[in-house]
Amino acid sequence: MPSKLSCFVITLLFAPFLSQCKSLQLLEQQPQATQQEANHTVSETTSLVRLIYFTPQDRPFRERIADQIELQMGVVQTFFADQMEAHGFGRKTFAFEIDGQGKTVVHRVKGQFPDKHYLHNTTGKVQKEISERFNLSKNVYMIVVDISDKYINRAMGFGTSHRGGQSGMLWIAKSGFQSRTIAHELGHAFGLLHDFRSERFLMSYGSFHLGSTRLENSQLSKEAAEFLDASRFFNPSRTFSSQFGPKIEIISSLEYPPNADSIRIIFELSDPDGLHQARFHTNPNITDKNLARFSRGSPAFKAAKRLTGQDMTVEFVYKLSKVDVQDLWLQVVDSQGHFGTKSFAVHLQK
Numbered sequence: 001m002p003s004k005l006s007c008f009v010i011t012l013l014f015a016p017f018l019s020q021c022k023s024l025q026l027l028e029q030q031p032q033a034t035q036q037e038a039n040h041t042v043s044e045t046t047s048l049v050r051l052i053y054f055t056p057q058d059r060p061f062r063e064r065i066a067d068q069i070e071l072q073m074g075v076v077q078t079f080f081a082d083q084m085e086a087h088g089f090g091r092k093t094f095a096f097e098i099d100g101q102g103k104t105v106v107h108r109v110k111g112q113f114p115d116k117h118y119l120h121n122t123t124g125k126v127q128k129e130i131s132e133r134f135n136l137s138k139n140v141y142m143i144v145v146d147i148s149d150k151y152i153n154r155a156m157g158f159g160t161s162h163r164g165g166q167s168g169m170l171w172i173a174k175s176g177f178q179s180r181t182i183a184h185e186l187g188h189a190f191g192l193l194h195d196f197r198s199e200r201f202l203m204s205y206g207s208f209h210l211g212s213t214r215l216e217n218s219q220l221s222k223e224a225a226e227f228l229d230a231s232r233f234f235n236p237s238r239t240f241s242s243q244f245g246p247k248i249e250i251i252s253s254l255e256y257p258p259n260a261d262s263i264r265i266i267f268e269l270s271d272p273d274g275l276h277q278a279r280f281h282t283n284p285n286i287t288d289k290n291l292a293r294f295s296r297g298s299p300a301f302k303a304a305k306r307l308t309g310q311d312m313t314v315e316f317v318y319k320l321s322k323v324d325v326q327d328l329w330l331q332v333v334d335s336q337g338h339f340g341t342k343s344f345a346v347h348l349q350k
């Protein structure tokens, strides 16, 4: 099996005393080799990022774009390895699909219709065609869409995670074809939600002022790194058996008295695979109207707790805001990177 093989190669070359392929950080001195070894061919057991370059029927494939996709992915892969290492998790990163010769695979998909057809509801139309060729319920798919418009669905990119972290998709438009956007959308595809606590964070929108709209000036938060540490995409050689995400129950009241400035919310969590992390999210508070358009009603990270064991009671204190709707989300991930999300709202006592 390819996964076993590359595990063996790493172990043999750099740590002959280790029987388990558990730490890529042993390869610190040779990060290039790490990432080469980390990539895999597609199989039943691997969890990879697969790359698709989509062009409408009347637009040509451009070799340059396919090369760029490969190049950008290398940069993004290294970014995640550097950031995971900086947070003490070793040079863990995702793997992408390679062929039998070890070359990165960029699948070229020719659309059934001309460019005009894909200018509205781009993702829906392209996904319909792609799903005929690929099993989208496994792996993460990055789809670079080469239509004449520089946006798709009025955005530079989108990313979503499916099946509790077992699969995901990201869409990259012409205007989003740079490493910062790819890494951000990839974060969504792995299950990370927005995090606006710092404009330096990858899961924020970045800031021109800080230069953090560029990947080299962006950071993965400590909590995001801890989340990814359990992700199946950051452990491509491990076998995963988890079928269910964690169970999340709220055991405290969701009503607060008129003069309260905060509310304590208590959760009961359980998962037979072992709990890993609980992540508390609230409505984003973004002042920039243009950016708020993209994030309205979607969760923004506030705080996380590291979990251990199969059952835990966890408490978060939410500082009430003046906004009338107090939408909240708790995302809980187990030790196999399988997560569940519970959305709820707190309200004033009647």
Ligand SMILES: [Zn+2]
Pocket: 184, 188, 194
């Ligand atoms: Zn985003």
